[in-house]
Amino acid sequence: MLDFRSDTVTLPTDAMRRAMAEAEVGDDVYGEDPTVNRLQEMAAELTGQEAALFVPTGTMGNLASILAHCQRGDELLVGDQAHIFHYEAGGMAALGGVQPRLLPNLPDGRLDLEGAARAVRPDDAHHPRSRLLALENTHNRCGGSVLAPDYMLAAAEFAQEHGLKLHLDGARIFNAAVALGIAVSDLTRMADSVTFCLSKGLAAPAGSLICGSREFIAKAHRARKQLGGGMRQAGILAAAGIVALAEMVERLADDHARARRLAHGLAEIPGLAVETTEPPTNMVYFRLVDPGRSEAFQAACRQAGVLFGAAGGGRYRMVTHYGVEVEHIDGALRLIRQSTDEIM
Numbered sequence: 351m352l353d354f355r356s357d358t359v360t361l362p363t364d365a366m367r368r369a370m371a372e373a374e375v376g377d378d379v380y381g382e383d384p385t386v387n388r389l390q391e392m393a394a395e396l397t398g399q400e401a402a403l404f405v406p407t408g409t410m411g412n413l414a415s416i417l418a419h420c421q422r423g424d425e426l427l428v429g430d431q432a433h434i435f436h437y438e439a440g441g442m443a444a445l446g447g448v449q450p451r452l453l454p455n456l457p458d459g460r461l462d463l464e465g466a467a468r469a470v471r472p473d474d475a476h477h478p479r480s481r482l483l484a485l486e487n488t489h490n491r492c493g494g495s496v497l498a499p500d501y502m503l504a505a506a507e508f509a510q511e512h513g514l515k516l517h518l519d520g521a522r523i524f525n526a527a528v529a530l531g532i533a534v535s536d537l538t539r540m541a542d543s544v545t546f547c548l549s550k551g552l553a554a555p556a557g558s559l560i561c562g563s564r565e566f567i568a569k570a571h572r573a574r575k576q577l578g579g580g581m582r583q584a585g586i587l588a589a590a591g592i593v594a595l596a597e598m599v600e601r602l603a604d605d606h607a608r609a610r611r612l613a614h615g616l617a618e619i620p621g622l623a624v625e626t627t628e629p630p631t632n633m634v635y636f637r638l639v640d641p642g643r644s645e646a647f648q649a650a651c652r653q654a655g656v657l658f659g660a661a662g663g664g665r666y667r668m669v670t671h672y673g674v675e676v677e678h679i680d681g682a683l684r685l686i687r688q689s690t691d692e693i694m
């Protein structure tokens with residue numbers, strides 16, 4: 351199977367498995383796992399934040415961050431295409447009593463800050479309190495788009511001006527940094543909190559980090575415990591994460607190049623419409639010109655051995671990742687072309 355559903359299907363490298371087997375560990379609920387501590391120090395340093403906290407998933411990282419910033423009845427300003435809004439099972443509302451205030455995402459993943467300013471509530475007992483602004487970089491549903499440092503700075507300034515905190519869902523922030531050719535900290539140090547995933551393009555088996563000030567991380571630490579995310583000898587997982595940060599970041603450029611190759615190839619297949627032939631990172635979104643053939647199309651591709659995701663509304667998503675080589679791209683394009691011919 352050629353699996354383009356997500357970069358989460360990546361398998362740990364040999365170096366990760368060795369590091370996991372040999373990891374020095376302790377009880378991380380007591381803060382005594384030296385490997386977790388080392389990973390957290392690396393994450394804080396890389397993001398230009400004071401401290402960091404290892405959590406099992408990006409979803410828990412975002413939720414623990416929201417719980418640390420917000421009280422019940424507070425409002426979170428967030429894009430209408432955000433992962434936090436669509437794909438995290440309503441955790442902020444269910445567990446935090448936090449209300450999302452949706453702002454339209456621009457096609458490149460940004461939020462219009464003037465529109466955001468109009469959405470900030472005046473201090474009045476009738477209103478929820480506007481507390482937090484959340485951004486996403488890279489932006490999944492906006493095509494893997496990249497927010498640039500100048501926008502991040504403008505958003506941070508906006509947040510400060512309006513008494514909001516700024517949270518960055520940076521599940522794929524390393525893809526953004528590699529695409530721009532800059533340090534991750536240039537995209538993260540201005541945020542009040544940042545989460546990123548080790549388990550996607552960086553190929554670790556599990557784990558995410560929350561980064562922020564020492565004071566914020568202390569609150570997130572309590573939230574992690576409440577959510578059941580306090581793990582014991584978690585250094586086994588953190589060891590793979592250290593390898594991910596040390597060895598797996600620069601190669602993301604290969605994923606981006608392969609996504610462009612894939613997009614160019616898909617654009618040449620009659621019956622398909624690619625959203626852009628220059629995908630900004632590792633995601634390619636496309637549609638069938640005839641949406642009536644959707645089911646037959648996906649079934650034919652699966653039958654031929656190519657897997658990809660449906661993003662809703664007739665959109666398909668293919669994600670390049672560690673393990674997808676150039677020949678896999680070309681093979682998948684051949685099979686997709688055959689499948690498209692078959693169903694037309």
Ligand SMILES: *Cc1c(COP(=O)(O)O)cnc(C)c1O
Pocket residue numbers: 406407408409410412433434486488490519521522547549558
């Ligand atoms: C994957 C993802 C998450 C959540 O990460 P999990 O580890 O799958 O819980 C959050 N935000 C974005 C943008 C993601 O792509």
